[in-house]
Amino acid sequence: MSRFTFESIRLPDTAEDLRQDVRRFLADEQAKGGFVPVVDSWLSGFNPDFSEKLGRMGWIGMVWPEKYGGHARSTLERYVVMEELLAAGAPVGAHWVADRQMGPMILRHGTEAQKERFLPDMAKGVSYWAIGMSEPNAGSDLSAAQAKLTPDGAGWRLSGQKLWSSGAHRCQYMIALCRSGPAGDDRHGGLTNVIIDLRDPAVTIRPIYLISGEHHFNEVIFNDVYISEDMVIGEPGDGWHQVTEELAHERSGPERFLSTMPLFEALVQVTQHSEDRYLQRELAALASELAALRQLSLSIAGILEQGGNPVVEAALVKDAGTRFERKVTEVAERVLQLGTNGEGGVGVSDEIAANSGIAAAETLLAQAILHGPGFTIRGGTNEILRGIVARGLGLR
Amino acid sequence: MSTTVRQMIVETAHRVFRDACDMETVAQAAKGTWPKTLWQALAGNGFTTLDDDGLTWEDALALLQVAGYYAVPVPLAESILASRLLTAAGLSIPEGVLTVGVTPASKPQVEHTASGTRLSGRWTQVAWARQADHVVFLAFDGDQPVITCVDQSSIQVTSGTNLAGEPRDTVVLEGALTGDVGGLPSPWSQDSVRSFAALTRVMLSAGALERILDMTLQYAGERKQFGRPIGKFQAVQAQIAEMAIEVAAVRAIANLALAATEASNDTASSTEGAALGRAEWTIALGKVRLAQAIHVSTTHAHQVHGAMGFTEEYPMHHLTRRLWAWRQEFGNDTAWAPSVVTELREHGVWRAVTGV
Numbered sequence: 001m002s003r004f005t006f007e008s009i010r011l012p013d014t015a016e017d018l019r020q021d022v023r024r025f026l027a028d029e030q031a032k033g034g035f036v037p038v039v040d041s042w043l044s045g046f047n048p049d050f051s052e053k054l055g056r057m058g059w060i061g062m063v064w065p066e067k068y069g070g071h072a073r074s075t076l077e078r079y080v081v082m083e084e085l086l087a088a089g090a091p092v093g094a095h096w097v098a099d100r101q102m103g104p105m106i107l108r109h110g111t112e113a114q115k116e117r118f119l120p121d122m123a124k125g126v127s128y129w130a131i132g133m134s135e136p137n138a139g140s141d142l143s144a145a146q147a148k149l150t151p152d153g154a155g156w157r158l159s160g161q162k163l164w165s166s167g168a169h170r171c172q173y174m175i176a177l178c179r180s181g182p183a184g185d186d187r188h189g190g191l192t193n194v195i196i197d198l199r200d201p202a203v204t205i206r207p208i209y210l211i212s213g214e215h216h217f218n219e220v221i222f223n224d225v226y227i228s229e230d231m232v233i234g235e236p237g238d239g240w241h242q243v244t245e246e247l248a249h250e251r252s253g254p255e256r257f258l259s260t261m262p263l264f265e266a267l268v269q270v271t272q273h274s275e276d277r278y279l280q281r282e283l284a285a286l287a288s289e290l291a292a293l294r295q296l297s298l299s300i301a302g303i304l305e306q307g308g309n310p311v312v313e314a315a316l317v318k319d320a321g322t323r324f325e326r327k328v329t330e331v332a333e334r335v336l337q338l339g340t341n342g343e344g345g346v347g348v349s350d351e352i353a354a355n356s357g358i359a360a361a362e363t364l365l366a367q368a369i370l371h372g373p374g375f376t377i378r379g380g381t382n383e384i385l386r387g388i389v390a391r392g393l394g395l396r
Numbered sequence: 397m398s399t400t401v402r403q404m405i406v407e408t409a410h411r412v413f414r415d416a417c418d419m420e421t422v423a424q425a426a427k428g429t430w431p432k433t434l435w436q437a438l439a440g441n442g443f444t445t446l447d448d449d450g451l452t453w454e455d456a457l458a459l460l461q462v463a464g465y466y467a468v469p470v471p472l473a474e475s476i477l478a479s480r481l482l483t484a485a486g487l488s489i490p491e492g493v494l495t496v497g498v499t500p501a502s503k504p505q506v507e508h509t510a511s512g513t514r515l516s517g518r519w520t521q522v523a524w525a526r527q528a529d530h531v532v533f534l535a536f537d538g539d540q541p542v543i544t545c546v547d548q549s550s551i552q553v554t555s556g557t558n559l560a561g562e563p564r565d566t567v568v569l570e571g572a573l574t575g576d577v578g579g580l581p582s583p584w585s586q587d588s589v590r591s592f593a594a595l596t597r598v599m600l601s602a603g604a605l606e607r608i609l610d611m612t613l614q615y616a617g618e619r620k621q622f623g624r625p626i627g628k629f630q631a632v633q634a635q636i637a638e639m640a641i642e643v644a645a646v647r648a649i650a651n652l653a654l655a656a657t658e659a660s661n662d663t664a665s666s667t668e669g670a671a672l673g674r675a676e677w678t679i680a681l682g683k684v685r686l687a688q689a690i691h692v693s694t695t696h697a698h699q700v701h702g703a704m705g706f707t708e709e710y711p712m713h714h715l716t717r718r719l720w721a722w723r724q725e726f727g728n729d730t731a732w733a734p735s736v737v738t739e740l741r742e743h744g745v746w747r748a749v750t751g752v
């Protein structure tokens with residue numbers, strides 16, 4: 001029988017109250033023109049003003065200790081805030097990585113000085129961080145990372161390159177997985193995470209444009225960057241362990257099935273009056289998939305709350321979640337037609353075309369199509385994730 | 397209710413089913429043999445009907461997941477549903493094998509005559525009607541939906557089967573004498589009954605999906621080609637990983653529906669309508685989610701088993717055929733979609749999903 005831990009979670013009343021606060025805040029912001037919902041807002045919605053507002057609301061670093069600027073809230077309360085922000089398509093991209101990954105990593109493995117120095121600004125929503133894992137020849141296989149650390153006095157010198165660094169051109173810091181020694185038999189040795197100040201003149205950041213024309217990715221080149229001792233996370237050589245733990249955080253959140261929520265909402269709105277049975281079945285199938293994913297994801301939040309490390313469960317949900325996001329796009333593609341100035345898709349055209357929300361829906365669809373290829377790649381490809389699930393099932 | 401009690405019931409159920417419901421029993425039943433010992437074992441453990449001091453409706457729903465895992469070839473789901481309906485209508489539960497007719501072909505009527513209450517109508521999909529000592533029917537007294545129970549001696553049965561070879565009979569009554577008649581409690585409607593019937597299929601299927609995953613995993617670990625177990629091949633692993641998410645997803649929705657059903661029973665009457673609506677919505681979600689899970693899981697399960705899984709001698713078909721049948725029974729995904737979509741349209745997707 002059941003091989004994975006997916007206990008049902010009932011959210012505490014405090015979390016549900018908080019949800020209403022977040023919804024009120026978001027409705028206000030949207031009414032004021034503070035943001036326009038977009039697809040994939042946690043990646044493309046880089047908005048420092050908005051992040052700072054969230055910081056003031058106490059909605060960043062929610063579960064961190066108060067002495068580091070955190071708010072000592074529960075994981076489930078944090079979960080509710082995240083899902084509300086994502087579902088609304090709010091521009092959370094600036095602080096997302098710091099809040100989700102880099103803050104927790106420093107909290108777990110950083111020195112006291114690092115915690116005091118970096119966490120409070122992250123929690124205020126004014127400090128933005130990039131992830132430096134991937135390299136040209138180390139994507140799915142991170143143990144192949146080559147960016148090289150060479151000892152220099154008490155510190156290190158860093159040479160090499162990172163690739164696909166999201167938002168690095170707008171971030172102040174990056175945590176990079178680097179090679180400080182030989183890989184060893186299990187290929188997991190000799191890796192070290194270091195903090196890099198991206199404003200260092202020895203760092204070069206070159207844009208890589210997305211197919212949408214957006215500047216999101218970067219190539220980050222380290223030209224003999226000096227890394228002082230106090231910028232190393234944990235002990236040199238501990239990088240693999242830290243990074244796998246980090247990936248569980250990176251993979252387990254609701255962003256892996258909520259990237260296309262604004263499109264899904266818009267699709268339901270513009271098809272409000274369609275009697276078409278097959279269209280309704282498609283929408284119902286998406287809703288049922290979403291509801292199941294949310295329950296599974298909530299139960300992962302529950303495991304994290306209890307201090308567990310749900311690596312396999314997170315892989316399972318991320319794989320299914322990103323495939324769901326692609327399906328939302330696919331259904332919308334079947335129903336809407338792009339660039340026809342409000343003339344809807346075949347079969348439901350008149351009803352849909354008459355809907356005033358059609359232009360917004362088409363814009364969201366365009367965003368979803370152009371961002372779609374990334375959904376099943378970022379944070380570990382679905383093929384890699386299925387390997388993790390297969391191991392969890394005892395097949396490897 | 398206490399989850400530990402439910403846990404205990406589920407564990408006991410596993411033991412009982414493992415002993416009394418092996419694949420040979422299921423295979424014999426598929427050939428038309430009534431598994432008397434199995435029914436007695438289930439009845440003896442108090443699994444077949446609800447009971448003030450024993451099995452609650454929600455416990456029974458959890459129990460159905462276990463029953464589905466073992467492809468139970470008796471009208472257990474129907475007996476449980478029948479006793480839920482009888483209890484709700486304030487009627488007593490008779491002894492013996494019990495089933496339900498809740499899919500009326502037209503609008504069956506009760507008539508109060510000098511010689512007693514009489515019932516006329518036609519019901520389809522009545523599971524094991526030919527075997528039941530009593531059949532509980534959904535009918536109408538004028539426009540009011542009512543529940544009533546009829547003795548075997550008064551019913552005529554036309555035999556039919558579903559895709560899995562399970563009896564799904566048609567019952568026609570023409571002025572048959574019936575016992576007491578009870579109305580559905582407020583705020584239940586005829587649709588609530590249809591929802592609860594569908595819920596039994598969601599629960600049974602959740603268990604059956606789990607079983608075919610287990611069987612497939614075991615097979616992939618044992619069957620060798622090219623000198624290694626086929627489960628070592630990445631393409632096979634990917635198919636099984638996909639099955640695993642389908643199983644987890646259905647279980648998540650089944651649990652959600654169970655919790656919502658429970659909440660609709662616990663809630664004070666002023667909000668009962670809303671709580672029942674929520675329960676019915678999650679059940680509709682479950683029926684719709686099931687469709688994909690069954691499609692993906694049965695396809696992959698048969699593929700991984702190769703030609704072996706396509707034979708009568710290999711027992712997996714008892715599960716996969718039931719899944720294909722259960723997907724259809726009490727409404728398939730196309731039938732349930734409008735109930736799901738109405739809520740999305742009224743409240744928006746996210747509010748509907750979060751329930752607030």
Ligand SMILES: Cc1cc2nc3c(=O)[nH]c(=O)nc-3n(C[C@H](O)[C@H](O)[C@H](O)COP(=O)(O)OP(=O)(O)OC[C@H]3O[C@@H](n4cnc5c(N)ncnc54)[C@H](O)[C@@H]3O)c2cc1C
Nearest residue numbers: 131132133134139140164165166374377378379380381383
């Ligand atoms: C939108 C987006 C944002 C990103 N942001 C960042 C970031 O901020 N920081 C960062 O470090 N990285 C980032 N990445 C990079 C991302 O983590 C990598 O792209 C990903 O890990 C895959 O690596 P790759 O692109 O080198 O593909 P490869 O590893 O070369 O894979 C190519 C294909 O081969 C398959 N494959 C590879 N190995 C196996 C195997 N063992 N079994 C089966 N199939 C296999 C893969 O599944 C894939 O389909 C981002 C990527 C995207 C799309």
